[in-house]
Amino acid sequence: MKFFEKILIANRGEIAIRVMRACREMDIETVGIYSSADTNALHVRYADEAFCVGEAHPSKSYLNIERIIDIAKKSGAEAIHPGYGFLAENYRFAKVCQDEGIVFIGPRSKTIQAMGSKIGSKKLMKSAGVPVLPGTDDGISDIEMAKKVAIEIGYPVIVKASAGGGGIGMQIVDDENALEDAITGSMRIAKSAFGDATVFIEKYLVKPRHIEFQVLADEHGHAVHLYDRECSIQRRHQKLVEEAPSPIMTEDLRERMSASALKVAKVSDYTNAGSVEFLYSNGNYYFMEMNTRLQVEHTITEFITGIDLVRQQIAIAAGETLPFEQSDVSIRGHAIECRINAEDPLNNFAADPGKIIRYRSPGGPGIRVDSGIHMGYTIPPNYDSMIAKLCAWDSTRPETIKRMRRAISEYIILGIKTTLPLHYAIMNSQQFIDGNTHTHFLQEEHIIKSLDRYKRDEEARMQTLAGSFEQGKKVAAITAAVNHYIQQKKV
Numbered sequence: 347m348k349f350f351e352k353i354l355i356a357n358r359g360e361i362a363i364r365v366m367r368a369c370r371e372m373d374i375e376t377v378g379i380y381s382s383a384d385t386n387a388l389h390v391r392y393a394d395e396a397f398c399v400g401e402a403h404p405s406k407s408y409l410n411i412e413r414i415i416d417i418a419k420k421s422g423a424e425a426i427h428p429g430y431g432f433l434a435e436n437y438r439f440a441k442v443c444q445d446e447g448i449v450f451i452g453p454r455s456k457t458i459q460a461m462g463s464k465i466g467s468k469k470l471m472k473s474a475g476v477p478v479l480p481g482t483d484d485g486i487s488d489i490e491m492a493k494k495v496a497i498e499i500g501y502p503v504i505v506k507a508s509a510g511g512g513g514i515g516m517q518i519v520d521d522e523n524a525l526e527d528a529i530t531g532s533m534r535i536a537k538s539a540f541g542d543a544t545v546f547i548e549k550y551l552v553k554p555r556h557i558e559f560q561v562l563a564d565e566h567g568h569a570v571h572l573y574d575r576e577c578s579i580q581r582r583h584q585k586l587v588e589e590a591p592s593p594i595m596t597e598d599l600r601e602r603m604s605a606s607a608l609k610v611a612k613v614s615d616y617t618n619a620g621s622v623e624f625l626y627s628n629g630n631y632y633f634m635e636m637n638t639r640l641q642v643e644h645t646i647t648e649f650i651t652g653i654d655l656v657r658q659q660i661a662i663a664a665g666e667t668l669p670f671e672q673s674d675v676s677i678r679g680h681a682i683e684c685r686i687n688a689e690d691p692l693n694n695f696a697a698d699p700g701k702i703i704r705y706r707s708p709g710g711p712g713i714r715v716d717s718g719i720h721m722g723y724t725i726p727p728n729y730d731s732m733i734a735k736l737c738a739w740d741s742t743r744p745e746t747i748k749r750m751r752r753a754i755s756e757y758i759i760l761g762i763k764t765t766l767p768l769h770y771a772i773m774n775s776q777q778f779i780d781g782n783t784h785t786h787f788l789q790e791e792h793i794i795k796s797l798d799r800y801k802r803d804e805e806a807r808m809q810t811l812a813g814s815f816e817q818g819k820k821v822a823a824i825t826a827a828v829n830h831y832i833q834q835k836k837v
């Protein structure tokens with residue numbers, strides 16, 4: 347069945363292509379948008395038609411609501427898929443789409459708004475009986491009050507922006523002396539990044555695990571969960587490696603956590619795809635937030651459940667009823683995703699955009715690569731540094747890890763620095779193999795040591811290469827001289 351004739355994809359890079367692929371399989375035409383920095387991007391070529399949406403800066407292109415709506419109307423797109431990032435969790439955008447008679451492929455505007463506030467959503471979940479971490483119930487307006495709450499819950503605490511995302515504006519505070527500065531600093535960052543200075547504090551868990559549940563809900567009151575993902579391996583509070591299911595999941599824990607996730611979906615009147623994020627520590631879990639969009643890591647859920655999340659999103663947005671019930675959804679095997687970022691893991695993850703001079707992506711059984719890059723492509727410096735997602739599936743976790751190692755060693759990306767060496771170190775770490783991860787895993791001694799070793803090896807490789815290059819130059823010079831002599835003498 348054809349749900350829409352034409353969909354506009356209000357995004358770029360791998361996720362724009364991911365959505366377009368689903369559309370192509372569903373016989374739906376696609377409209378792409380691109381900024382002046384993305385004229386040569388793959389998603390522009392993949393789209394059935396594509397329009398320039400503005401200048402490189404996101405505020406002038408991928409965040410330009412008026413222009414995007416204009417293109418949707420001009421091209422005759424009936425629906426807009428926002429991908430993730432950019433306008434995906436902008437309730438105003440969802441509302442404008444609705445007002446203009448364009449279907450927004452995501453939850454309702456009011457749900458996005460309610461869940462966009464970490465304070466508001468925490469309050470809602472607490473009243474519904476979902477466990478949350480102790481902290482201030484409202485935004486901090488009074489430092490003395492914040493100090494009182496921090497003493498009550500005990501240090502360390504974390505200061506967070508209510509409208510926050512991408513780990514921006516978070517500050518960990520170990521004692522009272524640092525609290526006031528952290529709050530004012532966090533407010534300043536929140537104001538400039540999200541236009542909302544509201545911050546709150548909650549108990550900081552020292553080495554928790556990040557576990558989330560994928561949910562799907564239709565407009566007719568049916569909601570199912572698609573199991574869990576473990577996303578504990580992070581840098582700057584942002585995920586780098588995800589796996590599904592979580593290696594520590596037990597039947598009992600899954601039953602409790604999935605019941606909470608479905609409760610979150612129910613009390614927020616949720617529709618479409620979403621993820622309920624929890625922190626887990628010492629047998630307890632706490633609701634952190636709900637992401638009202640398709641996640642980067644949806645791929646691994648697709649691997650273990652066999653359900654195409656983008657197809658389901660499109661069908662739900664068209665008013666369809668979910669075609670399966672909870673009892674129809676089961677887990678098959680294990681999947682891992684490694685985020686390949688144009689960053690230098692040996693230099694504090696400094697962004698390293700630039701030209702890709704050699705590119706070969708891995709393949710074979712159980713491997714999926716979602717990317718927007720290719721040989722000769724120049725990564726623009728204007729956007730997120732994630733350039734590809736490497737996913738592996740196999741029937742057990744140990745086999746998946748081995749498969750991922752094999753895929754990483756097949757992956758060639760030259761010309762820029764990437765997170766690939768770090769992923770290789772992680773996949774070879776005994777602690778990871780044992781499933782013993784937490785949100786500070788990348789600061790573990792053995793990971794740092796293994797990266798250091800890689801750095802030394804790389805330097806040695808470079809020296810050898812430089813040596814043979816010099817050697818090569820000498821040989822070439824001698825050959826040229828001999829040739830010249832031969833020609834002169836007509837030997």
Ligand code: ADP
Nearest residue numbers: 504510511512513514549550551556583634785
């Ligand atoms: P954002 O929306 O900015 O991505 P989240 O609330 O989803 O922020 O948190 C991102 C990450 O920050 C978590 O996965 C975790 O590593 C860390 N974090 C957030 N809150 C806490 C907390 N209370 N204790 C420990 N770590 C936390």
